[in-house]
Amino acid sequence: MVDIKTVGVIGAGQMGSGIAHVCALGGYDVRLHDVSRERIDAGIALIGKNLARQVSRNIIDQAAADAALARISAAENVEAIGQTDLAIEAATENEEVKKAIFRSLQPHLKPDTLLASNTSSISITRLASTTDRPERFIGLHFMNPVPLMKLVEIIRGIATDVPTYETAVAFAKSLGKITSNAEDFPAFIVNRVLVPMINEAIYTLYEGVGTVEAIDTAMKLGANHPMGPLELGDFIGLDTVLSIMNVLYEGLADSKYRPCPLLVKYVEAGWLGKKTGRGFYDYRGEVPVPTR
Numbered sequence: 001m002v003d004i005k006t007v008g009v010i011g012a013g014q015m016g017s018g019i020a021h022v023c024a025l026g027g028y029d030v031r032l033h034d035v036s037r038e039r040i041d042a043g044i045a046l047i048g049k050n051l052a053r054q055v056s057r058n059i060i061d062q063a064a065a066d067a068a069l070a071r072i073s074a075a076e077n078v079e080a081i082g083q084t085d086l087a088i089e090a091a092t093e094n095e096e097v098k099k100a101i102f103r104s105l106q107p108h109l110k111p112d113t114l115l116a117s118n119t120s121s122i123s124i125t126r127l128a129s130t131t132d133r134p135e136r137f138i139g140l141h142f143m144n145p146v147p148l149m150k151l152v153e154i155i156r157g158i159a160t161d162v163p164t165y166e167t168a169v170a171f172a173k174s175l176g177k178i179t180s181n182a183e184d185f186p187a188f189i190v191n192r193v194l195v196p197m198i199n200e201a202i203y204t205l206y207e208g209v210g211t212v213e214a215i216d217t218a219m220k221l222g223a224n225h226p227m228g229p230l231e232l233g234d235f236i237g238l239d240t241v242l243s244i245m246n247v248l249y250e251g252l253a254d255s256k257y258r259p260c261p262l263l264v265k266y267v268e269a270g271w272l273g274k275k276t277g278r279g280f281y282d283y284r285g286e287v288p289v290p291t292r
């Protein structure tokens with residue numbers, strides 16, 4: 001096992017911010033990196049907002065929220081991430097972006113730093129092969145929203161060694177999470193099952209079987225889902241949903257994973273969901289309004 005005291009998070013979007021949030025609450029010193037200082041500051045502001053939500057719900061007290069925020073520092077350069085004990089990549093779901101991040105990190109890594117990716121679907125084995133330490137590389141797949149979702153999916157690459165696996169499981173448990181193991185195949189378990197369902201809901205809209213509201217209402221009341229599949233797609237990010245479908249389609253070579261043309265159209269329009277203000281719903285007003 002490796003002793004983790006400092007955690008680096010690369011990507012300060014909804015997931016990177018959430019991971020930094022729970023690591024800081026778990027007592028770890030966190031260094032948060034993104035492409036610009038304004039992105040990092042936006043991520044830290046989001047963490048502050050979500051900590052305040054938890055204080056208002058008496059999930060944590062103000063002192064814990066303040067202490068957690070104080071443990072998070074902005075790492076404008078990737079060098080600071082290299083000096084951490086565990087570096088978690090949570091950037092855009094694009095294999096070339098992720099590989100470029102690990103290549104940029106390489107020269108600054110301590111000899112025993114562990115590397116992890118929060119990727120939704122991309123091969124851990126392939127990402128690990130771009131580093132000098134595939135045996136100390138693992139998939140740590142948090143779920144959205146990170147402060148609330150109990151699961152962390154653990155994905156071992158073909159070379160991941162036992163100490164790295166055991167350290168990753170212990171680390172996730174130290175954050176109050178429950179782990180499940182998935183083999184390193186496209187989209188692992190959660191997204192292999194969940195995202196094709198979201199894609200199918202988009203096909204249902206595309207083919208005119210139901211409206212946006214009918215589809216989400218049907219699944220919330222008919223299957224007891226907390227969010228309808230279209231609302232969930234907006235919550236995840238339609239760019240991420242499309243990336244995952246493409247990983248499944250190309251990785252498993254089965255036409256049943258072809259992305260719905262309507263999903264492609266929304267992503268091409270930049271209508272990515274909540275994070276851009278508009279997806280299958282328009283979030284810019286008082287209440288979300290269907291965009292189709």
Ligand SMILES: CC(=O)CC(=O)SCCNC(=O)CCNC(=O)[C@H](O)C(C)(C)COP(=O)(O)OP(=O)(O)OC[C@H]1O[C@@H](n2cnc3c(N)ncnc32)[C@H](O)[C@@H]1OP(=O)(O)O
Pocket residue numbers: 050053054056057119120142143144145146147148149190191194226227232236240
């Ligand atoms: C894509 C991948 O790679 C893998 C994935 O993550 S797949 C996606 C997995 N996630 C899901 O399926 C989420 C499904 N949705 C849900 O479980 C719920 O709708 C939810 C937990 C997101 C919100 O639960 P809810 O009770 O309906 O919402 P709500 O009452 O607004 O929130 C309850 C509390 O949770 C917290 N919360 C809600 N949304 C949050 C968020 N996005 N971030 C942080 N905290 C949040 C807040 O404390 C909130 O209290 P307030 O809003 O009053 O401050």
Ligand SMILES: NC(=O)C1=CN([C@@H]2O[C@H](COP(=O)(O)OP(=O)(O)OC[C@H]3O[C@@H](n4cnc5c(N)ncnc54)[C@H](OP(=O)(O)O)[C@@H]3O)[C@@H](O)[C@H]2O)C=CC1
Pocket residue numbers: 010011012013014015016033034035039090091092093094097101118119120121141142143144235236237240275
């Ligand atoms: N969304 C979800 O529900 C879940 C997503 N994931 C995975 O987590 C990862 C992040 O997803 P999510 O947070 O939703 O994505 P977001 O788009 O919200 O955030 C991604 C962040 O990474 C930044 N980024 C892009 N390139 C770099 C780089 N080279 N160095 C540093 N930062 C960079 C982006 O900046 P910019 O916008 O300027 O490009 C953006 O701020 C993805 O791999 C995704 O599949 C896992 C579980 C759930």
